[in-house]
Amino acid sequence: MKWLTGAQYWSSKISSQAIEDQLENSIDQSVLDIIRQVKEAGDRAVNSLTNQFDGIKLDDFTVTKDEFAEARDRVSPAFVPALEQAKTNITRFHQRQLQQSWIDSSIPGIVLGQQVTPLERVGIYIPGGKAAYPSTVLMNVIPAKIAGVESIVITTPPQPNGKVNPHILVAAEKAGADTVYKIGGAQAIAALAYGTETINKVQKITGPGNAYVARAKKWVFGEVAIDMIAGPSEICIVADDTAPADFVAADLLSQAEHDEAATPICIVWNNKQATAIQEEMERQTALLEREEIITKSVQQNGKFILVEDLYEAMDIANDIAPEHLQLMIENPIEKLGYIKNAGAIFLGNYSPEALGDYMAGPNHTLPTNGTAAFSSPLGVYDFMKKSSVIQYDKQSLLNTVDAITELATTEKLTAHAQAIQIRKEDDSNAKA
Amino acid sequence: MKWLTGAQYWSSKISSQAIEDQLENSIDQSVLDIIRQVKEAGDRAVNSLTNQFDGIKLDDFTVTKDEFAEARDRVSPAFVPALEQAKTNITRFHQRQLQQSWIDSSIPGIVLGQQVTPLERVGIYIPGGKAAYPSTVLMNVIPAKIAGVESIVITTPPQPNGKVNPHILVAAEKAGADTVYKIGGAQAIAALAYGTETINKVQKITGPGNAYVARAKKWVFGEVAIDMIAGPSEICIVADDTAPADFVAADLLSQAEHDEAATPICIVWNNKQATAIQEEMERQTALLEREEIITKSVQQNGKFILVEDLYEAMDIANDIAPEHLQLMIENPIEKLGYIKNAGAIFLGNYSPEALGDYMAGPNHTLPTNGTAAFSSPLGVYDFMKKSSVIQYDKQSLLNTVDAITELATTEKLTAHAQAIQIRKEDDSNAKA
Structure with missing residues (x-):
């Protein structure tokens, strides 16, 4: 894992945003x-x-x-x-x-x-x-x-x-x-x-x-x-001192085993906690079947970000917009309102990403690579579409004639204006 | 306007689907x-x-x-x-x-x-x-x-x-x-x-x-x-004998004036009604400012489709999946359930497309070129995104250990299984 401070995270942002050039x-x-x-x-x-x-x-x-x-x-x-x-x-x-x-x-x-x-x-x-x-x-x-x-x-x-x-x-x-x-x-x-x-x-x-x-x-x-263009996937764990280091480590490693491009990130504000998690990661990695992939993923992409406090941690998490965000902190649901960008938000010490991947119920197809800032998990809404429905009666339409005519002629779409006017004329003729 | 029967519409489908080759x-x-x-x-x-x-x-x-x-x-x-x-x-x-x-x-x-x-x-x-x-x-x-x-x-x-x-x-x-x-x-x-x-x-x-x-x-x-890749836009009007021919004509022309690639389609099951609409289109076109664009759009893309009845008309409308669909028929709202694919559905004789373009309230940014079969009008949902939220307590997580372990090992993601197992072991150690 690479260690950096919150300040280093923010200042490294521009260069770290240099993503694969899509055009080449x-x-x-x-x-x-x-x-x-x-x-x-x-x-x-x-x-x-x-x-x-x-x-x-x-x-x-x-x-x-x-x-x-x-x-x-x-x-x-x-x-x-x-x-x-x-x-x-x-x-x-x-x-x-x-x-x-x-x-x-x-x-x-x-x-x-x-x-x-x-x-x-x-x-x-x-x-x-x-x-x-x-x-x-x-x-x-x-x-x-x-x-x-x-x-x-x-x-x-x-x-x-x-x-x-x-x-x-x-x-x-x-x-x-x-x-x-x-x-x-x-x-x-x-x-x-x-x-x-x-x-x-x-x-x-x-x-x-x-x-x-x-x-x-x-x-x-x-x-x-x-649905979406899936990129390398990531986990971001925000951990306070109440998070068991071995749980945090296991969850970071579970993300790392996906592939070498997977990114495990841990944000903490206690150096000792980071050290304990790092030691646990080393101990557990040696015991895992996919040790080789995990080691590469952790070495190449893994990061500890040492911040001032929980609030800076959540700011950085929002900026990363991770696919998976685990808030392993006290009373995590109280902090839900601070989280703006994340595919799935896992609260507490007993809601590891693996639970969401298989069993909890929410979809595991999640926006990756920072796209959680503007995309949603796969859902039922992805398989449905909407149609607008409009029905005006005659009088309601006649009430709009002037406004529509004004806007349509402003846009030089005079046949649009005419489609409204013809109904007005028809009404006038009927009354005459 | 090109005239074709329902049968001709269905049999011409394959060739008419030859859309612009996106790759070249x-x-x-x-x-x-x-x-x-x-x-x-x-x-x-x-x-x-x-x-x-x-x-x-x-x-x-x-x-x-x-x-x-x-x-x-x-x-x-x-x-x-x-x-x-x-x-x-x-x-x-x-x-x-x-x-x-x-x-x-x-x-x-x-x-x-x-x-x-x-x-x-x-x-x-x-x-x-x-x-x-x-x-x-x-x-x-x-x-x-x-x-x-x-x-x-x-x-x-x-x-x-x-x-x-x-x-x-x-x-x-x-x-x-x-x-x-x-x-x-x-x-x-x-x-x-x-x-x-x-x-x-x-x-x-x-x-x-x-x-x-x-x-x-x-x-x-x-x-x-x-949002979407907008293509040439279209109107499809399904008109029975109660639809005033001059209204239908005006609405077809209002779509045609957008640009030469715009497509006005009218589906009818009464030859005389089609003729009346056609005559009205000719009469009105001559009076319109954008006569030149309208004439080109109508000649190149305009279609009357003569079908057996209302139900074939609605089948074809669903197949076209038009950006704008006007149902100028008796009791149109009764037929809403038959309409599957359309960006916006305009019901009755006083709900012309121009009303929706400017004033009714629903969005005028609609899926074009048949994409209404799988896309929605622009809406508030396009500017929001969702995050899943998951919180399990200890016992709930422990209840899932076997099932998650089975699925994770099937998928050879053993670090996922381990992230669950470590919580079970921690519990066993605590009880011991």
């Missing part, structure tokens, strides 16, 4: 080439790209009923109840996010409203690769399901044997996904965005992925909606 | 070059680009108090009350969109919630060019203001004399914008996204613009949030 991305050319191939040649391109990148020749991308059954047999008996417990909690939390349509008829003659309806077709990307994340399947499919999305499809890369990780399939089935396709990488994103002979074009793509998937999502954005 | 856009190179210049050289680059594109050398981009005062003197006396009436209605509607934070403590020992907070800094792009749109200023600034955004800045291109259109300035002041900068084009988007010596980096950019502005927004997306 060297993988864009291959991503664009993949998208172009899939757009032009559909399934045939997906086939050949799957052969090229996943090393497997597939006759059919669609996971069959038999493959789902086989997956159920392959997972451990303890896996299913754990998954169901998570599903129950995730469902419960996300149901509270369902928004209602509303109508306002409080002004006689005028009805205004907002109609909220689900998207019809959604595609979810689930990474395969070294580890498979069934929890991510739940976190994406359940909100879409609650929103009322009719068609929820998953794409995920095939393993070298042409199968999909069984935990992903069991989670997909439990969560209620309609179809799983064995397609990975930028070719999956292109297939979802433009459609192929097998795959229906979707309206929105969600789910995490590697750099190719992320860039492909950025490129198809506009053609379809996307 | 020829203006990208110049947009990227502009962004790079502004990112590297800040104000100096903005200065030189403004000189180059707007033909004016400015010492200071910031609109002064004197310029605001001058603008107030220059607008017509009828403009201000019309603007105020619009502001009142827009404010009233958008206040209903304010979302509340919530907390759920119904399970003893567990507190879950969703905290909703405003963005801090927002930039709004307002086009200059041939016409200036003060209504767009209201439609962007008011929702941001209601959300509670602290800093709302506007960028808009300077006129050749170095001034800003006075109606834009008066609207900016009335709506409550904090600062107006005289910067246009891709350089304005770059300045808002990356910041310069004068301009604070914002968190989100909203507002319409030409192709350069739209591409620049796409490129900076991820660095900042953006």
Whole structure:
């Protein structure tokens, strides 16, 4: 962990903001080439790209009923109840996010409203690769399901044997996904965005992925909606003297194990507490399976920030806008109002990030890389859209004629003014 | 207007979906070059680009108090009350969109919630060019203001004399914008996204613009949030025999006058009604100031779709997912539930699009080009973001240990499991 003071944090801000230059991305050319191939040649391109990148020749991308059954047999008996417990909690939390349509008829003659309806077709990307994340399947499919999305499809890369990780399939089935396709990488994103002979074009793509998937999502954005561009993820723990150093250390390390670009940050105002946490991190790291990744992540990105007090700590946390913020302080809920920017806020010593990643209920798909300052966790609202509703009766419309005519002519949109005037003239003629 | 049947509409769909290839856009190179210049050289680059594109050398981009005062003197006396009436209605509607934070403590020992907070800094792009749109200023600034955004800045291109259109300035002041900068084009988007010596980096950019502005927004997306990528806009009117042909015609033409790429579509199931509307369009077009634009838009993009009945009409309307949908039919509100995809839905003969553009209250920034199938009108929700809140007490966390451990080890994230286990061990040690 790098140690710096609050003053050093603030003064280092400008240089530390030098993020990857989005405009020079060297993988864009291959991503664009993949998208172009899939757009032009559909399934045939997906086939050949799957052969090229996943090393497997597939006759059919669609996971069959038999493959789902086989997956159920392959997972451990303890896996299913754990998954169901998570599903129950995730469902419960996300149901509270369902928004209602509303109508306002409080002004006689005028009805205004907002109609909220689900998207019809959604595609979810689930990474395969070294580890498979069934929890991510739940976190994406359940909100879409609650929103009322009719068609929820998953794409995920095939393993070298042409199968999909069984935990992903069991989670997909439990969560209620309609179809799983064995397609990975930028070719999956292109297939979802433009459609192929097998795959229906979707309206929105969600789910995490590697750099190719992320860039492909950025490129198809506009053609379809996307959830967010996920960057390196981070945890920021604000710890006072009441936080057990071993808990803080374990939570920092749990974030660090995600990958070498993950960032564990700890903000404290007691040097001794920082030292105790650092020692605990060293002790625990040696015992962990993913020691190598953790060590790199901690050395490269880890930071202790030593500040004056809790209030400076919260200022810095807001400035970082972390994906995960743990307030391991006394009476943390009293301080909730000070927190402006964070994907998820974990309060107290018994609410570690890992609880939120799997079980608590809120979504674990969170804005990363400081984007929590302007983005939200994935939610039911991501799978619904709104339409405004306007109904004026004749007299209400006639009351607006002068004001609309004035504004429309100011904007030189005289046909707009005419659309209002013609109704006034019609009324005058009727009365004459 | 092109005439086609419902069957022809459905069968022509595939070819008509061939949209502009986003990947080959020829203006990208110049947009990227502009962004790079502004990112590297800040104000100096903005200065030189403004000189180059707007033909004016400015010492200071910031609109002064004197310029605001001058603008107030220059607008017509009828403009201000019309603007105020619009502001009142827009404010009233958008206040209903304010979302509340919530907390759920119904399970003893567990507190879950969703905290909703405003963005801090927002930039709004307002086009200059041939016409200036003060209504767009209201439609962007008011929702941001209601959300509670602290800093709302506007960028808009300077006129050749170095001034800003006075109606834009008066609207900016009335709506409550904090600062107006005289910067246009891709350089304005770059300045808002990356910041310069004068301009604070914002968190989100909203507002319409030409192709350069739209591409620049796409490129900076991820660095900042953006509202949407606006495409050619459209109106779709579903008209039964009760709809006055002259009203329908006037509304189609009001959309057509926006620009030559605008699309007026009318769906009917009575040939005579279509003919009457067509005749009215011809009669009225000849009387309109923007006859030339309207004629081109109508000839190039206008469509009558002759269907079997109202239900096929609504199916096609959902498939088009128009920006504006007018249901000029009997008892239109009874049919609201059939409408799934539309930016704004206008019911009856006295709710023309022009009413919504200026006065009714709902936002006139709507998803275009079919994106209403997955996007919403601009709203207060675009200027707020959510944070999840999680607090478990000790016993509640201990109850989850087995399930989390099972899921985390399945995902090979053993440090996640360890962050939970260490709390269990601590408890066991305390009891021992």
